[in-house]
Amino acid sequence: MSYKHGNIISKITAAQLIPENLLLYDFGNTPQIFQVEVDPIDFCNHNCGWCFTSGFRKDKKITLIDLKNYLTAFCNSGGKSVVFSGGGEPLLYQEIYSASVEFENKSICKYLIDNGASIGIITNGYLLNKLFYSDFSITDLAFIRVSLDATNEVLHAKLHNTSKKDYSKVINNIQTLLKFRSNLFTPAIGISFVVDPFSNINFSREQIKDINKLASNLKVDFVQFKHIHTTKKESAIACMNSVHSHCLEMNWNDTEFWIQTYDSANSSFQCLISQHIQSVGNQSKKFPCCHLFGRTEFFEQDTFLPIGKIVTNCYNKVCRYNEMNKLLLDNFTNKKEAYKQVLETSIKEVGFHPYRYCPTAPNILEPFKSQ
Ligand code: SF4
Numbered sequence: 001m002s003y004k005h006g007n008i009i010s011k012i013t014a015a016q017l018i019p020e021n022l023l024l025y026d027f028g029n030t031p032q033i034f035q036v037e038v039d040p041i042d043f044c045n046h047n048c049g050w051c052f053t054s055g056f057r058k059d060k061k062i063t064l065i066d067l068k069n070y071l072t073a074f075c076n077s078g079g080k081s082v083v084f085s086g087g088g089e090p091l092l093y094q095e096i097y098s099a100s101v102e103f104e105n106k107s108i109c110k111y112l113i114d115n116g117a118s119i120g121i122i123t124n125g126y127l128l129n130k131l132f133y134s135d136f137s138i139t140d141l142a143f144i145r146v147s148l149d150a151t152n153e154v155l156h157a158k159l160h161n162t163s164k165k166d167y168s169k170v171i172n173n174i175q176t177l178l179k180f181r182s183n184l185f186t187p188a189i190g191i192s193f194v195v196d197p198f199s200n201i202n203f204s205r206e207q208i209k210d211i212n213k214l215a216s217n218l219k220v221d222f223v224q225f226k227h228i229h230t231t232k233k234e235s236a237i238a239c240m241n242s243v244h245s246h247c248l249e250m251n252w253n254d255t256e257f258w259i260q261t262y263d264s265a266n267s268s269f270q271c272l273i274s275q276h277i278q279s280v281g282n283q284s285k286k287f288p289c290c291h292l293f294g295r296t297e298f299f300e301q302d303t304f305l306p307i308g309k310i311v312t313n314c315y316n317k318v319c320r321y322n323e324m325n326k327l328l329l330d331n332f333t334n335k336k337e338a339y340k341q342v343l344e345t346s347i348k349e350v351g352f353h354p355y356r357y358c359p360t361a362p363n364i365l366e367p368f369k370s371q
């Protein structure tokens with residue numbers, strides 16, 4: 001199933017993407033975690049230079065029993081979406097797709113699906129095939145994003161610091177995944193590319209052309225571009241604008257492209273998002289968001305349960321929830337209903353994903369060719 005809006009066909013709905021769909025829930029001002037990003041293991045079978053855990057990777061996992069307790073409390077308290085991600089390759093945590101006693105002889109995905117949670121997985125793609133024959137159907141997942149970063153095996157091996165043969169396995173996995181998904185609605189399937197103008201990675205017109213060709217051949221639902229972490233915010237924004245203008249020149253057929261611009265945490269250093277979204281990982285610890293991963297000082301760590309609070313001293317250089325946070329800080333009670341309505345109507349009528357139209361979206365450049 002897909003939805004049409006003008007010339008745009010989308011398989012991606014707001015129900016699959018976050019944090020904007022916080023608006024769909026009755027979140028009020030009471031701390032309640034609706035979404036959790038689980039980074040279950042900090043080890044990775046690849047070794048990208050930009051990986052934010054590369055400096056503190058200690059091959060640590062969240063223990064299964066901690067994760068079970070956390071996710072059970074999360075589901076019981078009305079939690080909606082779980083994203084498995086890294087630093088670290090989440091699919092190295094095999095209980096995600098294999099049954100364990102701790103999870104009632106189910107895989108973690110199956111356990112969450114049975115408890116009504118949406119699941120997204122962000123992976124380097126090498127172990128994607130492990131999801132194909134599990135105790136859940138691949139179509140029960142909400143989205144899968146593969147951090148591909150390159151359009152050929154030589155560059156992929158260089159950037160991911162891995163063997164050349166990995167690239168074709170990852171591409172095969174994506175193709176098989178698309179075949180299993182067929183023309184069903186879920187999961188939304190995308191690939192992502194880091195952008196690094198300083199090393200000329202995924203930045204020039206020729207490179208974007210190669211990405212466009214690959215995405216069109218694969219027929220993935222979306223391509224995401226993200227700048228590497230940097231202190232040079234202005235140049236990062238200019239760079240993403242340039243990538244955007246290259247993208248606009250090309251025909252992407254039904255593939256959406258998302259170009260995320262660069263934003264740092266708001267000047268008040270206050271974050272209300274941290275009441276509703278949480279990252280967990282690294283030795284069963286809680287963090288306000290993945291960008292503060294590794295910094296435990298923001299939350300008390302005496303229990304490993306989905307409890308959020310307002311963060312009052314975030315001066316992080318990159319914040320992907322800034323737009324939504326600004327609205328929360330603005331106490332947008334009056335506007336909330338109106339925004340919610342826009343979101344609900346759009347889901348009903350065109351099934352859009354919120355990055356495209358929703359006023360709460362993070363800074364992202366218009367993802368389509370101008371009509
Ligand atoms: S694939 Fe992802 S988790 Fe693994 S090293 Fe690269 S950025 Fe880090």
Ligand code: SF4
Nearest residue numbers: 265271289314316319
């Ligand atoms: S970077 Fe800071 S402001 Fe942004 S979501 Fe994380 S804690 Fe909140």
